[in-house]
Amino acid sequence: MKRTYLNSILFALIMVFSTMSCEDLEERPVGTLSPEGLFVSVKELKAGVNGAYGQLAREDFHGRKLTLALLLRSDMVGIGDPSTPTRRHACDLMQMEQDNGLVNAFWTVGYRALAAANEVINAKDNVDGSEAEINAVAAQAYFLRAYVHFVYVRLFGEIIYMDGQPIDDPYAVQQSSVSDIYEGIIADLDFAKEWLADIPVDRSHPGKAAAYGMQASVYMTRATSEAAQTDDWQNAFDNAKHVIDNEGKYGVALDNNFYDIFAPDFASSEILFNITFIANDNHNITPGELGGSNAGTDQVTSVTGPRGDERFAALNSDAFGWSVAVPELSVYNTWDGRDYRKAVSLDTAITYLGEPDYRFTEWDGISQNVARPHIAKYFRAVGEAGLRTSTPQGASLRDSNSKQIILRYAEVLLIAAEAAVELGNNGAAVEYINRVRARARNAAGAGDSKYPPSPVPADITGAVTVQDVMEERRLELAFEGVRWYDIVRRKMGNVYSGAAPALENRDFDPNVDYLWPKYYVDVDLLEGLKQNVGYEGL
Structure with missing residues (x-):
């Protein structure tokens, strides 16, 4: 029996009518489209999945807007250049209002990614091919659908859940409960766990380890939410341990040198899933061909790099950053200098006016810069790789193919450690957190004179606490976009004011600021989408 579906792309378009007024929509574009005619082969199904990947690799999602928002919202990063746009401040x-420009940009792109994933999922039963080859492709769509919903439920709470099912009237659709959203995410990842490859073709495609690791993160996050279930911590532990127990089968391991993880020219075994930017000038595709001057451009390097930097002029005469998102000075001051992760994560010296090793304490003399270390996992990592490989880059190291890491193995180990603490399994917690610390102590290896093995961080002994794991996550995963999620799920608003552990001072309101404002145009258009508390009418 044929089933007809509202074209989920049409639904996504309804979600993004930012240029139309409500009066323009009096004739509502309601209709149906059967997925049977869209895809007839596995090759076409793959093309549909690529459409979803392409949305996540846009400047207005992981190319800058979402990634920058996550960095700035955390307690470890602030604004460096005071002239940067108000939406970032x-x-x-x-002080976000309902029309914040960062949310306005990435919200719509995420729903387009969901639309693309749903077209693939709805069409999979109508495509010629074996069950195994069809479901292996569809599993990627399920994984991406789970990932976008997971991002949005953590940022916005109740949202409109896009499951691709028939909708008679898009304007009558209702937002889903947090509980139902998590159930949908978990079900999607169950499918992905079954059908994804043991070892994917590369880490810009999820494999089984990514699916198990993502589901471990989902259970861990739900465990501290309003939708918590009694077995969440056990499920988080079991999924993480499945990855740990199958390292060889899934081809995952901690990279020996922490520096290598972030180098664009290094094939990491630790990264389980990352967003790869290949639609840029270096690959003979101009952003304009993709829809807009920034459409396919990675600008995370630019917004995190130092103004005035001349180290990478050989790659581009304008290879300096913009000093937008910079670490709080207290991050540098409180991080033990013997921890190799500090040297990899923080950029403290540039070349300026021909002077090498120009220290960050003098950077406030550079226009639009600030006397703070900068984030090194993007700008410096890309610049140094470019010099090693003689790869030209765009101005400000845009078009860089920097690694936008979504999940890596060290985080899976720390998820297992946190779940073990909650389950009272201190032995497992000690084992997993110390594996991460041991790699950090290895530094660049015994043969490296600048960064030899270090006694810091030492193995943890005794009882591991949740606070121990949170601190390890803060340092190990610094500036990778997960700190804000940790603050929310552990309700750590205290990090924004007062004495330790505060790293910065912000006027944080726990009744409002754990959630972000939903896209105001959609809230106005769709009666079933309600604005979060504290943002109504702003």
Whole structure:
């Protein structure tokens, strides 16, 4: 029996009518489209999945807007250049209003990614091919659908869940409960766990380890939410341990040198899933061909790099950053200098006016810069790789193919450690957190004179606490976009004011600021989508 579906792309378009007024929509574009005619082969199904990947690799999602918002919202990063747009200051200072420009940009792109994933999922039963080859492709769509919903439920709470099912009237659709959203995410990842490859073709495609690791993160996050289930911590532990127990089968391991993880020219075994930017000038595709001057451009390097930097002029005469998102000075001051992760994560010296090793304490003399270390996992990692490989880059190291890491193995180990603490399994918690610390102590290896093995961080002994794991996550995963999620799920608003553990001072309101404003145009258009508390009418 044939089933007809509302074209989920049409639904996504309804979600993004930012240029139309409500009066323009009096004739509502309601219709149906059968997925049977869209895809007839596995090759076409793959093309549909690529459409979903392509949305996540846009400048207005992981190319800058979402990634920048996550960095600024955390307690470890603030604004460096005071002239940067107001929308960024508002995000950083807990002053977001319902029309914040960062949310406006990435919200719509995420729903387009969901639309693309749903077209593939709805069409999979109508495609010629074996069950195994069809489901292996569809599993990627399920994984991406789970990932976008997971991002959005953590940022916005109740949202409109896009499961691709028939909708008679898009304007009558209702937002889903947090509980139902998590159930949908978990079900999607169950499918992905079954059908994804043991070892994917590369880490820009998820494999089984990514699916199990993502589901471990989902259970861990739900365990501290309003939708918590009694077995969440056990499920988080079991999924993480499945990855740990199958390292060889899934081809995953901690990279020996922490520096290598972030180098664009290094094939990491630790990264389980990352967003790869290949639609840029270096690959003979101009952003304009993709829809807009920034459409396919990775600009995370630019917004995190130092102004005035001349180290990478050989790659481009304008290879300096913009000093937008910079670490709080207290991050540098409180991080033990013997921890190799500090040297990899923080950029403290540039070349300026021909002077090498120009220290960050002098950077406030550079226009639009600030006397703070900068984030090194993007700008410096890309620049140094470019010099090693003689790869030209765009101005400000845009078009860089920097690694936008979504999940890596060290985080899976720390998820297992946190779940073990909650389950009272201190032995497992000690084992997993110390594996991460041991790699950090290895530094660049015994043969490296600048960064030899270090006694810091030492193995943890005794009882591991949740606070121990949170601190390890803060340092190990610094500036990778997960700190804000940790603050929310552990309700750590205290990190924004007062004495330790505060790293910065912000006017944080726990009644409002754990959630972000939903896209105001959709809230106005769709009666079933309600604005979060504290943002109504702003």
